[in-house]
Amino acid sequence: MTLPTDERSPIIAQRVGPTGEPAAPSAPATRAGRLRWLAGSGWPPAALLVLATTALLSFYGVGVGTTAAFAAYIVVCVVLPGALVWRAATPAGRWFGADVAAGAAVGYAGEVAVYIVGRWLDVPFLVLAWPVGVIGTFLAVPRLRRYFRGAPDARRTPVWYSWCLAATVAATVLWSVKFFRWYGLTWPGYANVDTDSPFHLALIGEAKHHMPMQVPWLAGEPLYYHWFVYAEMAATSWVTGIEPQVLLLRLAVLPMLGAFVVLVAPLAMRLFGAWWTGIAAPFVTLFVLAPDPYAWPLPTFHITNAFGPVDDGSVLRLTVWTGPTQTFGALLFVPVVLVLVDLLRRQATGVAAWVLFGLMVAAVAGAKATYLPLLVAALLLVIAGRAVAARQLHRPATGAVGIALGIGLCAQVVLFGGTAQGGLYVGALKNLNLAGITGTGVLAGPGLWRPLLVLAVTAWCWICVWAGISGLVRRRQVLEPAVLLLIGLGVAGAGAMLLLAQQGDSQRFFFEAARPYLSVAAVGGLAAVLRPGAPARLRVPMLLGAVCAGAVVVRLTRSLDRTTMPATWNTSGPTHLVAELLWPYLALAGCAAVAIVALAFFRRSVPLLRGTSHALVIALLAGFGVAATVQNYTRLGADGARQGWRGDALRQRPADPMVPGPIITEGTREAGRWLRGHSDPDDLIATNAHCLPARYPTCVNLHFAIAAYTERRVLVEGWGFTHRAHQVAKERGTWMGFVPYWDPEKLTANDAVFRAPDVAGAALLRSRYRVRWLFVDETGPVPNMPGDVAEFRFRSGRTAVYELVEPASDR
Structure with a gap:
């Protein structure tokens, strides 16, 4: 069953071809x-x-x-x-x-x-x-x-x-x-x-x-x-x-x-x-x-x-x-x-x-x-x-x-x-x-x-x-x-x-x-x-x-509403809170009901409304939603005018619910690209950065920036957004970003080379885990890396790259 085409129910009529689709005009000759x-x-x-x-x-x-x-x-x-x-x-x-x-x-x-x-x-x-x-x-x-x-019968727009x-x-x-x-x-x-x-x-x-x-x-x-x-x-x-x-x-x-x-x-x-x-x-x-x-x-x-x-x-x-x-x-x-x-x-x-x-x-x-x-x-x-x-x-x-x-x-x-x-x-x-x-x-x-x-x-x-x-x-x-x-x-x-x-x-x-x-x-x-x-x-x-009328109704409703969010602590009880939440939507529903009744009454005496009244109600309701889009674009313009349009210059971005301020350490991109250019894609990296600078006292395990900018695999950077993390979170009844790492032996071996670097710890990373590079985030305690453990290779911002020294027995 094909719904009406432009010839039978037009808003904007078009010439149609034998298939019911608008026909292509002939090509110009001059x-x-x-x-x-x-x-x-x-x-x-x-x-x-x-x-x-x-x-x-x-x-x-x-x-x-x-x-x-x-x-x-x-x-x-x-x-x-x-x-x-x-x-x-x-x-x-x-x-x-x-x-x-x-x-x-x-x-x-x-x-x-x-x-x-x-x-x-x-x-x-x-x-x-x-x-x-x-x-x-x-x-x-x-x-x-x-x-x-194009096909000979292709439509011209x-x-x-x-x-x-x-x-x-x-x-x-x-x-x-x-x-x-x-x-x-x-x-x-x-x-x-x-x-x-x-x-x-x-x-x-x-x-x-x-x-x-x-x-x-x-x-x-x-x-x-x-x-x-x-x-x-x-x-x-x-x-x-x-x-x-x-x-x-x-x-x-x-x-x-x-x-x-x-x-x-x-x-x-x-x-x-x-x-x-x-x-x-x-x-x-x-x-x-x-x-x-x-x-x-x-x-x-x-x-x-x-x-x-x-x-x-x-x-x-x-x-x-x-x-x-x-x-x-x-x-x-x-x-x-x-x-x-x-x-x-x-x-x-x-x-x-x-x-x-x-x-x-x-x-x-x-x-x-x-x-x-x-x-x-x-x-x-x-x-x-x-x-x-x-x-x-x-x-x-x-x-x-x-x-x-x-x-x-x-x-x-x-x-x-x-x-x-x-x-x-x-x-x-x-x-x-x-x-x-x-x-x-x-x-x-x-x-x-x-x-x-x-x-x-x-x-x-x-x-x-x-x-x-x-x-x-x-x-x-x-x-x-x-x-x-x-x-x-x-x-x-x-x-x-x-x-x-x-x-x-x-x-x-x-x-x-x-x-x-x-x-x-x-x-x-x-x-x-x-x-x-x-x-x-x-x-x-x-x-x-009708669409514009719907948007205007929403605007008028907003002008009558309170300007602070109603909540359990600033209203007189659940009944008052529910009323504050519902009355704007009930006002929209009431306006729609009035429009329906009015159209039903006048359509008998106004020929212009015949075959259009139902569509006008649909357009009115859509206008309620168009008002939200207008508000979004208006807010975008106002924010740009107030805070600036360039992302790098923006300093007043609303804080992430999880993270206050930057979540990537300065220099990570530059150090990461240097390491990408001086390593093999199969080289493995170890790092001391595992947790985001979060508001919570526990570790937020969503640290991915080192893998992102080095384009290399990391032994243990973060461990969130993995299937295992979701499993552990479900078992513990907590959020996936809060779960601790499930292999403490590997994490201990990884972190030892940054906390107390020595030849034995470096050899363990190289031999058991096949690590070659160390990516150090210096926002925390900065390790004093001995020359017989790792060789300094690059620094940018508050990040540094070291290459583990190959043991003499392996040379």
Whole structure:
């Protein structure tokens, strides 16, 4: 069942071809015509976006030459071969922008697969066999050459669409400034980071030099993690020569994020036909957040990371950069859904589509573990829904779930060692502790009503964001297989977030993974309830006006709210506290109810409202959430104006909840790079730095910076973020970052050479543990290293590098 296209339910009407998709205009014949064609194409907004992004990166320390080298690699070695494979495996008639974005996803998957083989064979530059092989094959085989050109029936994007989509991508680039300001490339900017960034950087270094990978900050510890994004950055670093730090903190995420935004658009258009859905879908995905009607500020952690008062799976959080595995997985998963939509609708029946589906599912399995469980759950819902509605087995969905289960089981054994990834466990409603309103203490007490209260507020916020799904229900279109897939992904993501828990609160990534597909479904519902009536030139301002009205209502509610957070200690009791928490949301619900009643009354006498009233309610509720996005961007501008825009100059970053001030010792990057340049990738390092400068009296074991900047394995640096640490934490009932190291003999031998260095201790490190280098953090007691124990080699800031002296008997 295909939902109404622009011809039948337009907001902006387009001429359509015989397939129901907008038809491509004929090519211009004259030079003047070609210039007009170029001006009306998507190239001007794309070029402007690239220039602006290059200027922004230059402002934040990335030279134009570096950006150009990176862009050339992505275009030639990732996008071009990926786009050729995508065009050959999927139905023709798509538009160029979709081919480019999907090509990026497919290209990344191919690049990672070839790099893994090349790194395992100790030939990292073998990764270039991917673009050379694909492009060469498509050039050599005559029937494949046509894929270098767009299909004859490929759609040409309207001018307004190109500019709107470019503006949406530009907004995500602008949002990245929030990250760039705080994460500098030089001292002290690179030290004022969270613990995740050194963690990611260490794994990139490991992927550059070893395959299979281990935990580099704890040599010999197996790595059970979704690590494909690190292989991608390692491959890019090898070919371009760009430092992993620059890739991680500036470059690598930008094309992933941009391609993800662009790919959400064709998914909506493929499902619902109209061009405008291709703009509305990424807009809802990115910018319609949970309403935040409170005037009092959320806790610093939530403001810093752009969390709202309740968890809405927002994509534009700081985690889009601090969690590159999620960003990479989000991009790779959209082509999986795109191909699956064609398979479920039987628009793609060839072997090529199934092979592409399987390969992309495999790539997703290694990119982010959250996606395959969601995919399996959604496909099972499709099978069940079609069995009930049509009383027959849906064969494409059955085949797809079989492929996903098979690949998922293989990934569980090969990548995750049969373990529960990251200490995931059943913990109903644990994620509610992420909500900003928990700072009020409303959950700190007995009674089931407390979490249920927060859950009710969360559910209301979700209704505001995805109210459009009601349109699919009203038009009885929820049982269409592709729509069931979207709904299944959303339900599975929300259910996993609410029913599962993890010590780092990573269960919220399930909901973040599902958010784009709930948003596409909501846009489809909006398209379903727009019926012939008001002309397009009136519908657009009406719907935009409703969105603005919702934002204004939230603004007015904030003006009436208290400016200090209500809490158990500044209110007269639980009843008063609950009232303070609920009344702003009840005010929004009341305004929505008044709007519904008014529209129902006037639609009989105002023809303009016929076929539009339901859509206006959806737009009003979405406006409640748009107000939160406006607030986030306003806060970004205000913070930049007040504190400065350059990360290295920033001195007033809100303190990390765990760590006050810098977490990386001055000189670590310089000493690490010196050691990288003067050692073998298989050399082992010992260090005296194990704990972060934390606020707690016990050791916080999340020290990864030495492994990150040396790109070498460390005997014992930190031991957090390992499978064993999660196990110990679960056994002790404590946080993973607090657990002590479980091998005291190794730790004692490691630390003895720094506390009381002697020949015997050095010989033990060399002979038993194969250590060659010592990396000394001099912020603590500085060891007096005798010349017969270790030879001084390099110093920078408050770090020093020594090389253990080889015993005379071994020379």
